[in-house]
Amino acid sequence: MVGGDPYKLVIAPPAQKPALRKLAAVGILTTGFLVVYLIAVLRDQWIVLGLTGLAVAALIVLDRRPAWKWELTDLFARERSVVVVSAAILALLAPLPLRRDPYILHVLVMVGISMILAIGLNFQVGSTGIPNLGFAAFYGVGAYASSLLAIAFALSFWTAIVLAACVAALFGFLIGVPSLKTRTYHLALVSIAFGLVVYILLNNLGFTGGPNGVKGIPAPVFLGQSLFTSVRIFGLAYPMQMNFYYLTLFFLAVTLLAAHCLYHSKIGLFWNAVREDEVAARCSGINVSTAKILAFCVGAFFAGIAGSLYAHYIGYISPENFNMNVSLLILGMVIMGGMDSVLGTCAGAFLLTIAPEKFRALADYRMVAAGMIIILMLMFRPAGIVPRRLRDYRHILARKRETGAR
Amino acid sequence: MTLFLQLVVAALLVSCLYALVAVGFTMYVGVINLANFSHGDACVMGAFILMPLFILVSSLGWLEAAGALVIVLLFLVVSALTGLWGIVIYRILVRPLLGAPRLILLLATVAAGQVIREVIRVVYPNGSNPQVFPRILPEGTLSLGGLALGHDVLAIVLVTVAVILGLNFIILRTRLGMAMRAVSQNADVAQMMGVNMDRTVTIVFVIGSALAGLAGLLNGSYYGITKFSIGSNLGIKGFSAAVIGGLGDFYGAIIGGFLLGFIEVFSAAYIPDGSSYQDVFSFLAVILFLLFRPRGILGERLYEKV
Numbered sequence: 001m002v003g004g005d006p007y008k009l010v011i012a013p014p015a016q017k018p019a020l021r022k023l024a025a026v027g028i029l030t031t032g033f034l035v036v037y038l039i040a041v042l043r044d045q046w047i048v049l050g051l052t053g054l055a056v057a058a059l060i061v062l063d064r065r066p067a068w069k070w071e072l073t074d075l076f077a078r079e080r081s082v083v084v085v086s087a088a089i090l091a092l093l094a095p096l097p098l099r100r101d102p103y104i105l106h107v108l109v110m111v112g113i114s115m116i117l118a119i120g121l122n123f124q125v126g127s128t129g130i131p132n133l134g135f136a137a138f139y140g141v142g143a144y145a146s147s148l149l150a151i152a153f154a155l156s157f158w159t160a161i162v163l164a165a166c167v168a169a170l171f172g173f174l175i176g177v178p179s180l181k182t183r184t185y186h187l188a189l190v191s192i193a194f195g196l197v198v199y200i201l202l203n204n205l206g207f208t209g210g211p212n213g214v215k216g217i218p219a220p221v222f223l224g225q226s227l228f229t230s231v232r233i234f235g236l237a238y239p240m241q242m243n244f245y246y247l248t249l250f251f252l253a254v255t256l257l258a259a260h261c262l263y264h265s266k267i268g269l270f271w272n273a274v275r276e277d278e279v280a281a282r283c284s285g286i287n288v289s290t291a292k293i294l295a296f297c298v299g300a301f302f303a304g305i306a307g308s309l310y311a312h313y314i315g316y317i318s319p320e321n322f323n324m325n326v327s328l329l330i331l332g333m334v335i336m337g338g339m340d341s342v343l344g345t346c347a348g349a350f351l352l353t354i355a356p357e358k359f360r361a362l363a364d365y366r367m368v369a370a371g372m373i374i375i376l377m378l379m380f381r382p383a384g385i386v387p388r389r390l391r392d393y394r395h396i397l398a399r400k401r402e403t404g405a406r
Numbered sequence: 407m408t409l410f411l412q413l414v415v416a417a418l419l420v421s422c423l424y425a426l427v428a429v430g431f432t433m434y435v436g437v438i439n440l441a442n443f444s445h446g447d448a449c450v451m452g453a454f455i456l457m458p459l460f461i462l463v464s465s466l467g468w469l470e471a472a473g474a475l476v477i478v479l480l481f482l483v484v485s486a487l488t489g490l491w492g493i494v495i496y497r498i499l500v501r502p503l504l505g506a507p508r509l510i511l512l513l514a515t516v517a518a519g520q521v522i523r524e525v526i527r528v529v530y531p532n533g534s535n536p537q538v539f540p541r542i543l544p545e546g547t548l549s550l551g552g553l554a555l556g557h558d559v560l561a562i563v564l565v566t567v568a569v570i571l572g573l574n575f576i577i578l579r580t581r582l583g584m585a586m587r588a589v590s591q592n593a594d595v596a597q598m599m600g601v602n603m604d605r606t607v608t609i610v611f612v613i614g615s616a617l618a619g620l621a622g623l624l625n626g627s628y629y630g631i632t633k634f635s636i637g638s639n640l641g642i643k644g645f646s647a648a649v650i651g652g653l654g655d656f657y658g659a660i661i662g663g664f665l666l667g668f669i670e671v672f673s674a675a676y677i678p679d680g681s682s683y684q685d686v687f688s689f690l691a692v693i694l695f696l697l698f699r700p701r702g703i704l705g706e707r708l709y710e711k712v
Contacts, residue, residue: 129509131509131512131513133516178693178696178697181696181697181700182696182700184441184508184509184512185435185441185508185512185645185649185653186649186653186696186700188441188443188512189642189645189646189649189692189696190692190693190696192642193642193646193689193692193693194689196639196642196685196689197685197686197689197690200682200683200685200686201683201686203682204682204683324638325520328516328517328520331513331516332517335513364528365524365528367520367523367524368520368521368524368525368528370520371517371518371520371521371524372517372521374513374514374517374520375499375514375517375518375521378503378506378510378513378514378517379499379502379503379514382506382510
C-alpha cells in the first residue's frame with residue numbers, strides 16, 4: 001500500500017471484506033491481551049521476562065514500521081465497537097481461571113487501582129503539563145474521607161466513594177487556586193508542599209488516627225452481600241478478591257470512559273493547548289485558569305475514587321500509604337507509559353505494579369529500579385512506551401466526505 | 407528573655423543549615439535555570455560518605471594524633487567527593503537533557519534524587535534505619551550571661567559565614583564568577599564572548615554539590631543522627647528558602663534560609679503543639695510568598711516575553 005504517506009491509510013475507503021477485518025481486529029486484540037495476561041499470571045520470572053521482551057520487541061517493530069502502525073490503529077479505529085466489546089469480554093473472563101490464586105487476583109486489583117490513579121495524574125501531568133509531585137495527597141484524602149465517613153456515619157461504600165471523590169476534587173480545587181499564579185518550578189514546589197502538608201496532617205491530626213491509621217473499614221455491600229465473602233459461580237467457590245476485581249474493573253471502565261470523552265471533548269483540547277503554550281492558549285480565547293483548575297479537580301476526583309477503593313479493599317490505611325514515594329511512583333507510571341496517552345499510562349501502571357511482585361528477590365531495589373527506569377525513559381524515549389498520537393481530525397473530514405455531510 | 411535568646415540561637419543554626427542548601431539550589435537555577443530536585447539527596451550523600459571515612463580514620467588512630475586537622479581534612483574530602491558527584495550528574499543526566507523541555511529535566515532530577523536515596527538505603531549497612539552520626543564538631547558550651555552557646559553551633563555558624571563569604575568572593579571578584587554571571591544573564595551571548603559554557607556549568611555543579619555535601623555533614627553532626635530519607639525534606643526546605651528569597655538570587659537564598667529557619671523554630675516554640683506542625687507552617691509561608699510575592703524578597707519584577 002502507500003508507504004510514504006501514512007495519512008492516506010486513514011482516509012482510504014474501508015477494505016472490501018468487513019468480516020475479515022473484524023476477525024483480524026479481534027485476533028490481534030486477543031493475542032495482545034493474552035501476552036499481558038500471561039505476564040500478569042505466570043510466576044516463572046524468566047517466562048515473564050521473555051514475554052515482556054516480546055511485547056517490547058513488537059512495540060519497537062511497530063515504531064520502525066509507521067505504515068503498519070497506521071494500518072493497525074486504523075483497523076482498531078474502524079472496528080471500534082467490536083474491539084471494545086471483545087476487550088470487555090476478555091477483561092470479564094480474565095479472573096475465572098484464577099480460582100485458586102487469590103494472590104494474583106490481589107495483584108490484578110492493585111493494577112486496576114494504579115491504573116485509575118495514573119489516569120487521574122495523567123490529566124494533570126500529561127494533558128495539561130502541570131508538574132504535580134504530590135498526587136498521593138489526593139489519593140490519601142480520598143481514602144481517609146471514604147473510610148472515616150463510612151465509619152462515622154455508617155454510610156454504605158457506594159455513598160462513601162462518591163463523597164470521597166468529591167472531597168478529593170475539593171482539595172484539587174483548593175490546591176488548584178494558588179497554583180494558578182505559579183508555573184514550572186514554583187508549581188512543582190507547591191505540589192510537593194501540598195503533598196507533605198497532607199501527609200503531616202494525616203500523621204498528626206486526632207481524628208485520622210495519627211501514624212496508626214484507620215482500622216476496620218467496612219466492606220462494600222452489593223445486593224445484600226458483603227464483598228468480603230467468597231462467591232459461588234456455577235457451584236465453584238471464588239475467593240473474595242474476585243469481587244474486588246470486578247468492582248475495580250467497573251470503576252476503571254468508568255475512568256477510561258471519562259478519559260476518552262474528556263480527551264475528545266473541547267476540555268481535552270483546551271488542556272493540550274495550555275500545555276503547549278499558555279500565552280497562545282489564552283490568545284485563542286481559552287480560559288487558562290478554568291482549564292487548570294478543572295485538571296486539578298478531575299485528576300483529584302479519580303484519585304479519590306482510587307483511594308476509596310483501596311481503603312475498602314485492604315480494610316486498613318495509614319499515612320505511609322500516601323507518602324512522597326507513592327507520588328513519585330504514580331508519576332513514574334505516567335512518564336514510563338507515555339504522557340497524555342491513556343493506553344500508555346495504563347501500560348506504565350501495569351508494569352510498575354507487576355514488576356515488584358514478579359521479582360520478589362529484587363523487591364529491595366524496586367524504588368532504585370523505578371528511578372532508573374524513569375531516567376532512562378526520559379533520556380531515550382521521553383514520549384513513553386505508548387506515545388500519544390497527534391490529534392488527527394482528517395478521518396472525521398474523510399468520514400464527512402464519505403457520507404456527504406457538510 | 408533567655409528562652410527567647412536561646413530560640414534565636416536555635417533559629418540561627420537551623421537558618422544556617424537551610425541557607426547552605428538554598429545557596430546551592432539557587433545556583434543551578436540562577437546559572438542554567440534548572441531546579442535540581444536531587445540536591446537534598448546529595449546532602450545526605452555527603453553525610454553517608456563521611457561515616458565510613460570517619461570509622462576508617464578513627465580505626466587508624468589518626469584522630470588521637472591530630473584531631474582538629476583530621477576533621478578539617480575529612481570535611482574537605484567529603485566536599486570534594488560530592489563535588490565530583492556534581493560532575494557525574496551534570497555530564498550524565500543534565501547535559502544530555504538541556505535541550506529538552508524543562509518539565510522533563512525537572513522530572514529527571516526528581517528521579518535522580520530517588521535513585522541516590524534508595525541506593526544509600528540498599529547499599530549502606532542497615533541503611534533503612536537512622537544512623538548515629540559521629541560527633542565531629544567541637545563539644546562544650548560557652549556561657550554568656552545565662553545564654554548557652556554550644557561550640558558546635560558556633561562552628562556551624564562560622565563555617566556557613568566563611569563559605570558564603572568565599573562564594574561571594576568567587577562570584578564577584580574572579581573570572582569564573584564573571585563567567586557564571588554572564589552565562590546566567592544570557593548563555594548565547596556569553597559563549598560568543600568566549601565563555602566556555604560547558605566548563606562554567608560543570609564548575610557550578612561542582613560547587614553546588616560540594617555545598618550540598620557540606621550542608622549534609624553539618625546537618626548530621628549537629629543532630630547527631632541521619633537517615634537516608636531526610637534528603638527530600640532537606641532539599642525541599644532549601645528550595646523553599648530559595649523561592650522565598652527569589653529563585654536564582656544568591657543573597658535571596660541566604661535571606662530565605664534565615665526567614666524559613668526563624669519561622670520554623672518560633673512556630674514550634676510559641677504555637678501550642680506547633681512542633682508537630684512546624685513543616686506545615688513553613689510550607690504555608692512558602693505558598694503565601696508564591697501567592698503574593700512570587701518573585702521572592704529580592705527578585706525583580708519580570709515581565710514575560712511572548
